[in-house]
Amino acid sequence: MLKQRVARLPKETGGFLLGRRRGSHIEIVEATLQAKMDRASETSFERIDLHHRHRAEAVWQSSEGRIGLVGDWHTHPCGPPVPSAADRSAWRQLVSSIQGDAVGIILAEGGPGVFVAPRRWSVLGARQCSLVEECEEDLVFGGGGCNPRRAGKREAAFFA
Ligand SMILES: [Zn+2]
Numbered sequence: 001m002l003k004q005r006v007a008r009l010p011k012e013t014g015g016f017l018l019g020r021r022r023g024s025h026i027e028i029v030e031a032t033l034q035a036k037m038d039r040a041s042e043t044s045f046e047r048i049d050l051h052h053r054h055r056a057e058a059v060w061q062s063s064e065g066r067i068g069l070v071g072d073w074h075t076h077p078c079g080p081p082v083p084s085a086a087d088r089s090a091w092r093q094l095v096s097s098i099q100g101d102a103v104g105i106i107l108a109e110g111g112p113g114v115f116v117a118p119r120r121w122s123v124l125g126a127r128q129c130s131l132v133e134e135c136e137e138d139l140v141f142g143g144g145g146c147n148p149r150r151a152g153k154r155e156a157a158f159f160a
Contacts, residue, residue, distance in 0.1 A: 001031050005075040005107045008034065012045035014074025016052045017103055018059050020067050026103055030059065031073055044086070045074045069094075071103030071117075081106040081113025083126060091117035091126050114141045 004013050015032035034040065035049035056069045072094060074087075083091070083106060095102045095117050104115040104126055117126040133140035 001073055001075075001105070001107055004033055008040065008075065010042050010077050011040040012042070012075050012077060013038075013040055014045045014047060014072060016047070016056055016069055017071040017073055017105065018056055018067055019070040019103075020063075021070065021100065026070050026101065028070060028103065029067060030055075032056070042077055047072070069098050070100075071105070073105035073107065076106055076108040078109055080110045081108035083113070083115060088117075088125055091115070092121050095119050095121060 007013075013034045015034060017028045018030040018032070019026055019028040021027075032052045032055045034045075035051040037049035037051075039046040039048055060068045072090070076082075083104065087104065087106070091102060091104045094104075099119065101119050102117045104117055106113040106115070114129045114131075115126040116129055128143075129141035130143050131139060132142040
């Protein structure tokens with residue numbers, strides 16, 4: 001994703017985040033990348049290409065429903081990783097579509113911003129997580145205010 005951010009400058013880029021839900025945790029295992037039909041400008045990225053959706057469906061099927069759509073990512077060519085009103089409304093749509101907490105990642109000039117958009121959208125909306133652990137190739141973020149008990153009962157759902 002970081003390589004893509006640099007390669008696509010000065011425009012934005014992005015895609016879906018695919019992963020599995022394990023109790024209160026969301027493990028991201030893959031990110032889809034910009035494809036031909038997507039529309040990118042210096043201040044927006046529209047994930048229009050069907051590649052994103054097809055890849056999510058293929059992974060969902062081949063993993064027998066264990067790996068699915070868990071969020072999205074996009075870049076901000078300049079400025080901090082602060083979600084815009086459009087970002088927040090896109091996350092809100094995403095959580096209602098996947099019927100579960102979603103992860104939103106913004107790769108910006110000042111580093112990555114990792115957010116959890118809760119399934120039950122509140123006044124607070126998406127909450128920012130911070131890096132809690134770095135082990136080998138894995139980065140662990142936490143503090144997004146997830147409710148572990150509720151998340152544990154949840155099945156990952158794909159495109160309601
Ligand atoms: Zn944005």
